[in-house]
Amino acid sequence: MTGLRQIGEFGLIELIRQLEEEASYRLEMARLGGRAPQGRLRAAGLSGAVMGIGDDAAVLPGRPGFHTLLTVDTLVEGVHFLRPKISPADLGARALAVNVSDIAAMGGYPTFAVVSLAIPESLEVEWLEELYRGLLAEGTTWGVQVVGGDTVRAGEFSLTVALLGEVEEGRAVLRRGARPGERIAVTGTLGDSAAGLELLLRESGAPALDPEVRARLLARHFTPRPRVPEGRDLGAGIATAMIDVSDGIATDLRHLCSESGVGARIYADRLPLSPDLRAAAAALGLDPVSLALSGGEDYELLFTAPEEKLRPTLAGGTPVTVIGEVVEADRGLSLVREDGRSTPLPHGYRHF
Amino acid sequence: MTGLRQIGEFGLIELIRQLEEEASYRLEMARLGGRAPQGRLRAAGLSGAVMGIGDDAAVLPGRPGFHTLLTVDTLVEGVHFLRPKISPADLGARALAVNVSDIAAMGGYPTFAVVSLAIPESLEVEWLEELYRGLLAEGTTWGVQVVGGDTVRAGEFSLTVALLGEVEEGRAVLRRGARPGERIAVTGTLGDSAAGLELLLRESGAPALDPEVRARLLARHFTPRPRVPEGRDLGAGIATAMIDVSDGIATDLRHLCSESGVGARIYADRLPLSPDLRAAAAALGLDPVSLALSGGEDYELLFTAPEEKLRPTLAGGTPVTVIGEVVEADRGLSLVREDGRSTPLPHGYRHF
Numbered sequence: 122m123t124g125l126r127q128i129g130e131f132g133l134i135e136l137i138r139q140l141e142e143e144a145s146y147r148l149e150m151a152r153l154g155g156r157a158p159q160g161r162l163r164a165a166g167l168s169g170a171v172m173g174i175g176d177d178a179a180v181l182p183g184r185p186g187f188h189t190l191l192t193v194d195t196l197v198e199g200v201h202f203l204r205p206k207i208s209p210a211d212l213g214a215r216a217l218a219v220n221v222s223d224i225a226a227m228g229g230y231p232t233f234a235v236v237s238l239a240i241p242e243s244l245e246v247e248w249l250e251e252l253y254r255g256l257l258a259e260g261t262t263w264g265v266q267v268v269g270g271d272t273v274r275a276g277e278f279s280l281t282v283a284l285l286g287e288v289e290e291g292r293a294v295l296r297r298g299a300r301p302g303e304r305i306a307v308t309g310t311l312g313d314s315a316a317g318l319e320l321l322l323r324e325s326g327a328p329a330l331d332p333e334v335r336a337r338l339l340a341r342h343f344t345p346r347p348r349v350p351e352g353r354d355l356g357a358g359i360a361t362a363m364i365d366v367s368d369g370i371a372t373d374l375r376h377l378c379s380e381s382g383v384g385a386r387i388y389a390d391r392l393p394l395s396p397d398l399r400a401a402a403a404a405l406g407l408d409p410v411s412l413a414l415s416g417g418e419d420y421e422l423l424f425t426a427p428e429e430k431l432r433p434t435l436a437g438g439t440p441v442t443v444i445g446e447v448v449e450a451d452r453g454l455s456l457v458r459e460d461g462r463s464t465p466l467p468h469g470y471r472h473f
Numbered sequence: 474m475t476g477l478r479q480i481g482e483f484g485l486i487e488l489i490r491q492l493e494e495e496a497s498y499r500l501e502m503a504r505l506g507g508r509a510p511q512g513r514l515r516a517a518g519l520s521g522a523v524m525g526i527g528d529d530a531a532v533l534p535g536r537p538g539f540h541t542l543l544t545v546d547t548l549v550e551g552v553h554f555l556r557p558k559i560s561p562a563d564l565g566a567r568a569l570a571v572n573v574s575d576i577a578a579m580g581g582y583p584t585f586a587v588v589s590l591a592i593p594e595s596l597e598v599e600w601l602e603e604l605y606r607g608l609l610a611e612g613t614t615w616g617v618q619v620v621g622g623d624t625v626r627a628g629e630f631s632l633t634v635a636l637l638g639e640v641e642e643g644r645a646v647l648r649r650g651a652r653p654g655e656r657i658a659v660t661g662t663l664g665d666s667a668a669g670l671e672l673l674l675r676e677s678g679a680p681a682l683d684p685e686v687r688a689r690l691l692a693r694h695f696t697p698r699p700r701v702p703e704g705r706d707l708g709a710g711i712a713t714a715m716i717d718v719s720d721g722i723a724t725d726l727r728h729l730c731s732e733s734g735v736g737a738r739i740y741a742d743r744l745p746l747s748p749d750l751r752a753a754a755a756a757l758g759l760d761p762v763s764l765a766l767s768g769g770e771d772y773e774l775l776f777t778a779p780e781e782k783l784r785p786t787l788a789g790g791t792p793v794t795v796i797g798e799v800v801e802a803d804r805g806l807s808l809v810r811e812d813g814r815s816t817p818l819p820h821g822y823r824h825f
Contacts (some may be wrong), residue, residue, distance in 0.1 A: 123598040133598070133624055137605055141619050144609035148618055179620035181585055181637070184536050191620065193587040193635050197627040233533050235545040237633050246475040246485070253489055257496035266500055267493050268531035268543065272485055275549040277628050281589050283545050283635030285533070 131375075138174045145174075175380055177226040177365060178286065180293045188293055190286035192223040198278040206321055209248045210255030211343040213280075217259040217267075219367065220284035222347035222420040226365035227295075228356020229288035230349055231265045236282050239275035252280075263349060292356045299362035299381035299425040305445040306431060308351050308422045310395040311370060312402075312409060315416020317342030319405055327404035334397045345420040350436035352422055359431070360424040369417035370444075371467050375454060377423065384452040387414075387445035387466060390459045414456075415467060483727075490526045497526075527732055529578040529717060530638065532645045540645055542638035544575040550630040558673055561600045562607030563695040565632075569611040569619075571719065572636035574699035574772040578717035579647075580708020581640035582701055583617045588634050591627035604632075615701060644708045651714035651733035651777040657797040658783060660703050660774045662747040663722060664754075664761060667768020669694030671757055679756035686749045697772040702788035704774055711783070712776035721769040722796075723819050727806060729775065736804040739766075739797035739818060742811050766808070767819060 125133060183189035196216050198204055207215075217234065224231045236256065240249070260267050265284065299305075317338035320327060327335070348365075355363060364377045370387075378385050392413045402409035425447055434440055445457075454466040477485060535541035548568050550556050559567075569586065576583045588608065592601065612619050617636065669690035672679060679687070700717070707715060716729045722739075730737050744765045754761035777799055786792055797809075806818040 122600075125592065125594055125596060125598060125601075128598055130624065133601070136598070136602060137622075137624070140602070140605050140609055141621070144613060145618050145620075147613055148616065151613070174621045176621070179585065179587060181620070182536065184534065189541070189637075191585065191587055191635070191637065193589045193633065194623050195589040195591055195625050195627075195633060197591055197625055199628060200626050233531065233543065235531060235543055235635065237545045237547040239547055239549055239631060240477065242477055244477060246477060246480055246488070248474075249477075249485070250488060250492070253492050257492055261496060261499055261503070264500065266497050268497075268533070269490075269493070269526045269528070271546050272482065272489070273547050273549055274552050275547075275629065275631065276551060279591060279627065279631065281545065281547060281633040281635075283543070283587065283633075285541075285543065 141174045176296050177223040178229070180227070183287060186290055187287045188290055190224050190227050190229045190288060190293070191283070192220055193281060193283040194220050194223065195279055195281040204278065207343060209252035210258070213252035213255030214259035214344055216280050216282050217256050217265065217284070218345050218347050219420065220282045221263050221265065221349060222345070222365040222367070224284060224286035225347045225349045225352035226363050226422060227286070227288055227293050228352050228360070228363065229286040229293065230353065231263050231284055231286045233285045234260065234265050234267045234282055236267060236270035236280065238270070238272045239277070239279045240272060241276060241278055242274060244278060263347070288356065294356050294360045294363040294424070296362050296364050296377045296380035299377060299383050299447045301383055301447050301449050303361060303425045303447045304428050304431060304443045305374070305385055305387065305423070305425055305447060306441050306443045307366070307370065307393065307424075308348050308435065308439050308441060309419070310393045310398065311366065311419050311421060312398045312413035312416050313338055313341035313395055314345060314418040315369070315412040316398050316401040318416070318418070319407065319412070320401060323405070327401065330401060330404040334400050337397050338401055342418065345418065347420055348422045348439065351439050354435040355422065355424055359426050361426055363422055363424040366419045366421045366423050367417060369415040370423055371414045372417070373423055374466070377425070378454060382450050384448040384450050385445055385454045385466070386448055386452070386457060386463075387455070388457045391442065391444045393440070393442040393444070493526045528648050529575040530581070532579070535639060538642055539639045540642055542576050542579050542581045542640060542645070543635070544572055545633060545635040546572050546575065547631055547633040556630065559695060561604035562610070565604035565607030566611035566696055568632050568634050569608050569617065569636070570697050570699050571772065572634045573615050573617065573701060574697070574717040574719070576636060576638035577699045577701045577704035578715050578774055579638070579640055579645050580704050580712070580715065581638040581645065582705065583615050583636055583638045585637045586612065586617050586619045586634055588619060588622035588632060590622070590624045591629070591631045592624060593628060593630055594626060596630060615699070640708065646708050646712045646715040646776070648714050648716050648729045648732035651729060651735050651799045653735055653799050653801050655713060655777045655799045656780050656783060656795045657726070657737055657739065657775070657777055657799060658793050658795045659718070659722065659745065659776075660700050660787065660791050660793060661771070662745045662750065663718065663771050663773060664750045664765035664768050665690055665693035665747055666697060666770040667721070667764040668750050668753040668757075670768070670770070671759065671764070672753060675757070679753065682753060682756040686752050689749050690753055694770065697770065699772055700774045700791065703791050706787040707774060707776055711778050713778055715774055715776040718771045718773045718775050719769060721767040722775055723766040724769070725775055726818070729777070730806060734802050736800040736802050737797055737806045737818070738800055738804070738809060739807070740809045743794065743796045745792070745794040745796070
């Protein structure tokens with residue numbers, strides 16, 4: 122028998138993807154052969170997924186002129202959050218926000234959500250109510266109507282949000298469109314959320330750090346702001362490939378490059394690091410570049426674009442920073458350090 | 474602070490529903506007032522949910538002539554299944570089937586699914602692969618394309634399926650359409666899955682029971698068959714309200730009546746009990762009527778209809794049995810026993 126650690130998260134995702142593609146092929150063959158699956162009874166005119174597997178969200182047939190987007194994300198206690206360390210309202214908002222970010226990374230906007238709560242019996246009703254209020258308030262911010270779901274008993278608390286979205290036909294930005302010679306860019310700043318998490322996990326904190334800096338970094342960690350308007354801008358003819366930064370760009374750039382069949386060169390001295398991150402890293406004795414590369418949970422948009430299409434800012438004044446360029450696949454993923462040395466890009470967060 | 478047991482599963486669902494309805498109202502007001510939520514940037518023509526909360530699936534705007542259906546269900550190890558007792562392929566199939574059943578209960582057919590797996594590190598890859606193969610095979614049966622999802626680390630294994638479906642406009646069967654005087658009916662037989670579970674949980678089994686009966690009841694438990702073609706028939710002008718039997722009709726009829734604002738009278742001697750169930754109940758020393766009422770996981774369709782619309786069988790020859798009638802709300806939910814005595818309908822399975 123094979124352990125998960127042996128194949129790793131990338132291996133598991135690849136296995137699932139292969140199985141899904143085989144099944145999709147069987148389904149398509151049955152459809153073309155007139156052997157409608159039992160119970161399908163499907164009205165004419167519905168086609169298969171435009172792009173299903175291996176992206177931030179699936180791209181499905183939608184109303185005229187649009188594709189429907191569908192994504193799902195689960196947050197598990199002890200893995201994605203520590204219950205005593207985050208307010209229930211922030212946790213609820215976060216559960217929706219990480220899904221909204223997946224829709225943003227396709228160039229779309231979110232529409233409807235369902236929520237499945239797995240609840241230990243010991244949880245208090247007031248805590249759950251605050252969580253749900255936080256989730257719904259985040260929904261109101263992004264125009265998402267929450268339309269039911271499931272509540273089940275469990276040993277550990279987790280919550281799963283499935284989110285629908287829409288994007289105009291031909292405007293969905295996939296992970297697979299990057300081409301050598303294009304620029305690699307990112308919205309906002311990287312590593313702030315990771316620095317917030319470090320501050321949270323160290324009981325002693327960083328006594329020398331300005332409390333306002335600390336508060337801002339914790340806020341970046343607790344209440345990430347999905348880049349919906351920015352993603353809409355990027356989908357209007359700018360980005361050729363896009364992904365949201367959930368596991369750190371070291372991991373997420375790897376996904377994008379693997380889907381596009383390209384390599385990448387990133388410059389450490391071009392990474393957009395906020396003054397807050399630099400101050401916290403200094404106070405904590407950590408490398409700010411490592412936090413920016415491997416920290417994750419920034420929920421910024423990482424994308425590729427031809428140089429002439431790039432703009433310095435997007436909707437709402439959000440800055441865009443070019444951090445590197447797309448290269449041929451056989452050149453792999455490399456990081457050019459501040460001293461000019463080039464090393465393989467380190468790996469970011471992996472679940473297994 | 475309030476414990477979950479104090480408000481119960483119905484109380485929790487009611488609380489969540491209230492919060493969702495308040496939020497939907499705020500969203501609608503913002504939309505009508507021209508205060509588009511930040512980031513919505515929504516194309517004209519998209520309206521809110523037709524029917525969101527408190528049904529088997531949400532009814533959303535869809536392609537011309539159709540509504541989109543959306544449902545989500547989580548299965549948790551130790552609550553919904555015991556890992557050593559079910560094969561991974563059956564578990565995967567079951568996770569999809571229970572969602573397909575929710576779509577069937579709306580009168581619709583399923584289309585696309587995403588899957589979120591919460592995985593303890595100790596799980597073997599082969600086990601996960603078999604689970605996924607089972608899930609995909611069930612998808613092929615029902616014409617469902619599985620288009621990605623999420624894999625996360627967790628302490629206990631759970632899997633969440635979010636499933637889309639479609640139904641022709643005006644044909645979605647809600648829980649809320651039942652009217653006094655109508656008949657209450659159910660497809661197939663009740664209690665077989667519960668009997669299968671009892672056989673599974675008793676190490677000694679029921680030695681006197683015919684092994685073939687045992688095998689059939691275990692199959693009813695492990696591999697429920699969602700009633701998609703039957704639900705399509707019932708949605709074509711027969712059923713006025715419908716729900717699938719996941720927690721036992723004692724619980725699910727309560728949901729339907731509560732949504733419709735009606736009461737119900739059920740006759741114990743009309744419940745469709747299979748010879749297998751009767752044999753197993755006798756061998757186990759259990760009451761077959763209790764198994765049929767409170768056992769759950771039958772995934773039959775429970776519906777109401779005017780008497781003149783009823784047919785003895787549906788698609789595929791599936792039998793329909795009238796088990797009672799809809800009454801005024803103030804008469805509550807009652808069970809007429811074999812001896813003619815009327816008692817309040819007992820409660821079925823509750824998570825809290």
